[in-house]
Amino acid sequence: MASLHGITVHPDCRHFRGDIPCRPNKEHGYQCAGCPVYAPVQQRILIIKLGAIGDVIRTTPLLRRLRQEYPASKITWLTLTPAILPQGEIEEVLKLELPAVLHLQQREFDLLFNLDKDKEACALHDSIRATQKFGYTLHPQYGVAWPGNALAEHKYLTGVFDELSLQNQKPYVQEIFELSGFEFRGEEYVFDTHQDKGYDWSALPQRRPRIGLNTGCGDRWTTRLWSDEKWEALIRQLQSAGYAPVLLGGEAEDERNRRLHATTGAAYLGTFPLQQFINLMHQMDGIVTQVTMAMHISIALRKPTILMNNIFNPYEFDLYGRGQLVQPDRECVCFYRGSCKQGTSCMEELPAEKVFAAVRGSVPV
Incomplete structure (x- = not known):
C-alpha cells in the first residue's frame, strides 16, 4: 500500500494499471481505499x-x-x-x-x-x-x-x-x-467463442448437424492438401446422409471454396476476420480439417474434430475424446516436409469414405 497526497493506492492489486484507471474504478467508481474487489498479487x-x-x-x-x-x-x-x-x-x-x-x-x-x-x-x-x-x-x-x-x-x-x-x-x-513442472490432467483450452458479438448467421443452413469443412492447410507444408475431387466426394456423401456441409477457410481457400460451392451446392459464406471466423466455426456441430489453425480453434471450441493428418506424428494431437484422427492408407514417408519425396502426396490415398465414416462415428445425424 502507498499513500500519494493522502490518497491510498494499491499498486500490488491485480486490477491496478498505473497508467489508466482500473476496470473497477471505471465501471463502479471504486478507489483503492476500502475497495471491495481489492486483490493483492501473491x-x-x-x-x-x-x-x-x-x-x-x-x-x-x-x-x-x-x-x-x-x-x-x-x-x-x-x-x-x-x-x-x-x-x-x-x-x-x-x-x-x-x-x-x-x-x-x-x-x-x-x-x-x-x-x-x-x-x-x-x-x-x-x-x-x-x-x-x-x-x-x-x-x-x-x-x-x-x-x-x-x-x-x-x-x-x-x-x-x-x-x-x-x-x-x-x-x-x-x-x-x-x-512447466506440472502433470497434465486433461485441462481444456481457455478460449473465447465470441458468441456475444451478435454476428448474423442467418445464411447458414438451418438443417443440422452442420459439418464445417476447412479446406486449406496454409502454404508451408502443402503435402497436407486434399484435392477438390476428394472434397467433392466427401460433400456429396455428407449431403446424402442428411448432414449440412459448410465450407470454411481464409483468403487462400476462397477460390477453392467457391469452386466447391458451385459444383456441390455446399454452403459457403465467404471469408471473415479472425474473431468472426472463430464464431462461425462455433456454429458447427463438427469440423473436418487438416493440421492447421482451424484445427486448434476446433479443439478449443470443444467441437468433434475429424483431423486429417499425414506428415506429423499423430500422437502430437489431443482431441480430448471428441472426434477422430484419420490418415492415408499409404504410409507417409515425408515427416515434416513441404514436398513429397514420392512425387504425389499420400493425402491422395486418404479416401473420402474414410473421412465420412469418421464424421458419422463422431457426429451422428
Missing part, C-alpha cells in the same frame, strides 16, 4: 509464447493449472498475436515490441515460462528477472536455443531430431505442462 507470472496462432491457442490449457495452483497470481503473457488470447482471463497481454521488452526487463517475476525456442524468446528468458524459470534459454557459448533445466530436455530433443520426434508418444499439451 505471485507474478510471465508466459512467453510468441506464435504461431495455433501454438498460442494450444498453450492456453496451462492457464487453468496456473489459476488452480496460484489463485492470487497476476499473469502476464507476451506474444506476437495478442488478439487470439481470451480477454479477461489474463491480467496483462503484451505484444512483442520494443516498448514491451523494455518494460519487462525492468520488472521482476516469481515464475517465468518461456515456451518458445525462438532466439528472441530465449534472450528474453535470460534478460528478465524471475525467481524460478522454466523452458528455453540461450546457450551461453553458441547462442542457440537450449533447455533451461532438465524439465525442458524432452520437448527440446523432440524438436531438434526427427527420429526422436517420430518416437514421441506425448501430446503437445502434455509436453508443455511437463516442461
Whole structure:
C-alpha cells in the first residue's frame, strides 16, 4: 500500500494499471481505499509464447493449472498475436515490441515460462528477472536455443531430431505442462467463442448437424492438401446422409471454396476476420480439417474434430475424446516436409469414405 497526497493506492492489486484507471474504478467508481474487489498479487507470472496462432491457442490449457495452483497470481503473457488470447482471463497481454521488452526487463517475476525456442524468446528468458524459470534459454557459448533445466530436455530433443520426434508418444499439451513442472490432467483450452458479438448467421443452413469443412492447410507444408475431387466426394456423401456441409477457410481457400460451392451446392459464406471466423466455426456441430489453425480453434471450441493428418506424428494431437484422427492408407514417408519425396502426396490415398465414416462415428445425424 502507498499513500500519494493522502490518497491510498494499491499498486500490488491485480486490477491496478498505473497508467489508466482500473476496470473497477471505471465501471463502479471504486478507489483503492476500502475497495471491495481489492486483490493483492501473491505471485507474478510471465508466459512467453510468441506464435504461431495455433501454438498460442494450444498453450492456453496451462492457464487453468496456473489459476488452480496460484489463485492470487497476476499473469502476464507476451506474444506476437495478442488478439487470439481470451480477454479477461489474463491480467496483462503484451505484444512483442520494443516498448514491451523494455518494460519487462525492468520488472521482476516469481515464475517465468518461456515456451518458445525462438532466439528472441530465449534472450528474453535470460534478460528478465524471475525467481524460478522454466523452458528455453540461450546457450551461453553458441547462442542457440537450449533447455533451461532438465524439465525442458524432452520437448527440446523432440524438436531438434526427427527420429526422436517420430518416437514421441506425448501430446503437445502434455509436453508443455511437463516442461512447466506440472502433470497434465486433461485441462481444456481457455478460449473465447465470441458468441456475444451478435454476428448474423442467418445464411447458414438451418438443417443440422452442420459439418464445417476447412479446406486449406496454409502454404508451408502443402503435402497436407486434399484435392477438390476428394472434397467433392466427401460433400456429396455428407449431403446424402442428411448432414449440412459448410465450407470454411481464409483468403487462400476462397477460390477453392467457391469452386466447391458451385459444383456441390455446399454452403459457403465467404471469408471473415479472425474473431468472426472463430464464431462461425462455433456454429458447427463438427469440423473436418487438416493440421492447421482451424484445427486448434476446433479443439478449443470443444467441437468433434475429424483431423486429417499425414506428415506429423499423430500422437502430437489431443482431441480430448471428441472426434477422430484419420490418415492415408499409404504410409507417409515425408515427416515434416513441404514436398513429397514420392512425387504425389499420400493425402491422395486418404479416401473420402474414410473421412465420412469418421464424421458419422463422431457426429451422428
